[in-house]
Amino acid sequence: MALLELKSVSRHFGGVRAVDGLDLVIEPGQIFGLIGPNGSGKSTTVNLITGLFPLTSGSIVFQNEDLEKLPTHLRLQTGIARTFQNIRLFGQLTAWQNLWVAQNSPADWAKRGFFSRWLGGQSGVREEISQLLEFSGLAHRQDELAANLAFGEQRRLELARALATRPKLILLDEPAAGMNTEEIGQLRERILKIRAQGTTVLLVEHVMELVMGVTDRIAVLNFGQKIAEGTPVEVQADAAVRKAYLGGGE
Amino acid sequence: MDFYFGLAQIIGVHTLLGLSAYIVLLTGQVSMAQAGFFAVGAYAAGMLTVLAGWAILPALAASSLLGAAVACAVGFPALRVKGLMLVIATLAFGEAVRLFFFNFDYQVARGGVKLGPLGGEGFRQIRYFPENGWTTMQVMLFIWIFVVLVMAILWWLDRSRYGAVLRAVGEDELAAQSVGINLTAVKVSAMTIGGAIAGLGGGIYAHYTTHIEHASFGILLATFALAYPILGGLGSVFGTVVAAIFVQGFLVEGLRFLGDWRNLLFGALIVLAMNLRPKGFLDAPTLRWIRRVFGGKRGAA
Numbered sequence: 001m002a003l004l005e006l007k008s009v010s011r012h013f014g015g016v017r018a019v020d021g022l023d024l025v026i027e028p029g030q031i032f033g034l035i036g037p038n039g040s041g042k043s044t045t046v047n048l049i050t051g052l053f054p055l056t057s058g059s060i061v062f063q064n065e066d067l068e069k070l071p072t073h074l075r076l077q078t079g080i081a082r083t084f085q086n087i088r089l090f091g092q093l094t095a096w097q098n099l100w101v102a103q104n105s106p107a108d109w110a111k112r113g114f115f116s117r118w119l120g121g122q123s124g125v126r127e128e129i130s131q132l133l134e135f136s137g138l139a140h141r142q143d144e145l146a147a148n149l150a151f152g153e154q155r156r157l158e159l160a161r162a163l164a165t166r167p168k169l170i171l172l173d174e175p176a177a178g179m180n181t182e183e184i185g186q187l188r189e190r191i192l193k194i195r196a197q198g199t200t201v202l203l204v205e206h207v208m209e210l211v212m213g214v215t216d217r218i219a220v221l222n223f224g225q226k227i228a229e230g231t232p233v234e235v236q237a238d239a240a241v242r243k244a245y246l247g248g249g250e
Numbered sequence: 251m252d253f254y255f256g257l258a259q260i261i262g263v264h265t266l267l268g269l270s271a272y273i274v275l276l277t278g279q280v281s282m283a284q285a286g287f288f289a290v291g292a293y294a295a296g297m298l299t300v301l302a303g304w305a306i307l308p309a310l311a312a313s314s315l316l317g318a319a320v321a322c323a324v325g326f327p328a329l330r331v332k333g334l335m336l337v338i339a340t341l342a343f344g345e346a347v348r349l350f351f352f353n354f355d356y357q358v359a360r361g362g363v364k365l366g367p368l369g370g371e372g373f374r375q376i377r378y379f380p381e382n383g384w385t386t387m388q389v390m391l392f393i394w395i396f397v398v399l400v401m402a403i404l405w406w407l408d409r410s411r412y413g414a415v416l417r418a419v420g421e422d423e424l425a426a427q428s429v430g431i432n433l434t435a436v437k438v439s440a441m442t443i444g445g446a447i448a449g450l451g452g453g454i455y456a457h458y459t460t461h462i463e464h465a466s467f468g469i470l471l472a473t474f475a476l477a478y479p480i481l482g483g484l485g486s487v488f489g490t491v492v493a494a495i496f497v498q499g500f501l502v503e504g505l506r507f508l509g510d511w512r513n514l515l516f517g518a519l520i521v522l523a524m525n526l527r528p529k530g531f532l533d534a535p536t537l538r539w540i541r542r543v544f545g546g547k548r549g550a551a
């Protein structure tokens with residue numbers, strides 16, 4: 001049974017059809033790639049799934065629940081987390097605090113009472129946050145303000161912040177942008193570990209060495225429409241995909 | 251000596267007003283409504299002690315609750331708008347409150363004398379402190395107990411997870427939503443806490459001046475409310491009290507010997523202070539230095 005299903009989803013901005021009749025099915029445990037040229041609607045799709053703006057038409061179903069009426073913060077509590085294409089951390093909070101404020105999953109609700117959830121201090125929650133900082137290679141930087149971290153560290157912290165919400169589905173919006181080959185290799189290891197822990201991944205990415213190496217299935221967008229879908233090998237061989245990426249006459 | 255006690259009273263009440271704006275500013279909201287909540291608290295507490303014969307503590311509790319309730323009710327519609335729109339919306343609310351009290355008559359005869367708010371003439375004879383024989387020093391200490399109490403609560407809230415969430419919302423609303431933070435709940439709760447503090451401050455203000463009128467609760471007071479936390483710095487509650495001492499103690503009272511030149515220098519010194527300390531008197535490096543000097547080992551906040 002599908003974890004996330006987009007049924008002929010459209011979003012128009014004025015006359016621009018940013019996403020146009022998109023169907024997607026993501027199965028639990030998949031690493032699903034979403035690729036396409038600039039402006040093809042990838043980030044818009046992520047923003048629609050997290051509810052930053054309403055759909056023009058169509059529907060999005062997550063775990064048999066129609067997301068249409070849910071505001072963004074409640075979608076997260078059903079288990080959808082994301083990172084941003086242009087990093088959006090809380091710059092004047094420390095790395096540690098960035099993860100602290102992200103612990104909003106219902107599992108965290110249940111474990112702590114209202115008092116320690118909202119009014120409690122920093123003791124007693126150290127363990128999970130330490131694990132996440134360790135996972136991201138940021139343990140030594142925990143008391144640094146997020147704004148003072150290096151670019152690669154900020155990307156890793158943003159990923160850790162999304163994981164701190166205990167997602168069932170994590171949407172990564174171009175996580176490899178601006179990274180060098182070594183960092184991309186580390187990111188790839190992290191994505192595989194995230195999946196191994198039971199989290200489904202939707203990876204929006206331009207960097208082909210990452211997408212082709214790590215995904216189970218890929219959908220290709222162009223001008224808001226899906227032009228191909230399949231395994232990495234199938235997609236690479238697809239004529240329409242080649243044309244969209246390399247150009248060529250209609 | 252009474253002069254200094256009186257000055258300390260003013261500084262105390264203005265600190266409360268500044269703290270009520272501080273917590274709202276942490277969420278990135280610029281509210282000009284704090285003077286309105288302050289006015290509501292002042293009239294409510296005054297009417298309770300003068301007309302209903304309540305003691306001061308229950309009257310202050312009630313004015314604080316009323317301030318919170320009004321702020322909560324204003325928060326829901328007002329916080330749907332942001333930035334300059336919010337400034338205008340809250341300013342409009344503050345002026346509406348002021349004009350309400352300009353037109354508000356509710357006088358009751360007490361022993362041949364009519365007491366209570368009387369429109370533009372204001373509300374005279376809020377004489378709880380003199381009638382009960384409190385000295386200026388006692389009133390001053392009474393005020394500062396509340397100031398210290400409110401500062402302690404805010405300081406603790408600031409270090410709690412709620413404080414980090416407030417600052418997260420102030421930094422980036424989109425990112426905060428995306429990690430599951432309910433923006434409405436956070437902003438309205440901060441506004442409500444701010445309203446409770448302003449209502450308390452107003453209640454105290456009514457009793458130490460003994461005479462309140464609508465003109466005291468205008469745009470100037472709303473601007474002062476915002477100026478204290480901004481001048482003092484949003485890194486810690488202590489900035490607000492430092493700024494209230496600077497403005498009320500130094501600029502308003504300390505420069506009185508300059509006569510008419512004072513007002514000119516007042517503006518110039520505020521501009522100078524903001525240029526020299528753009529992040530407030532107690533900015534992040536200063537706070538770190540204070541923590542190091544006074545031996546706080548955990549620099550986590």
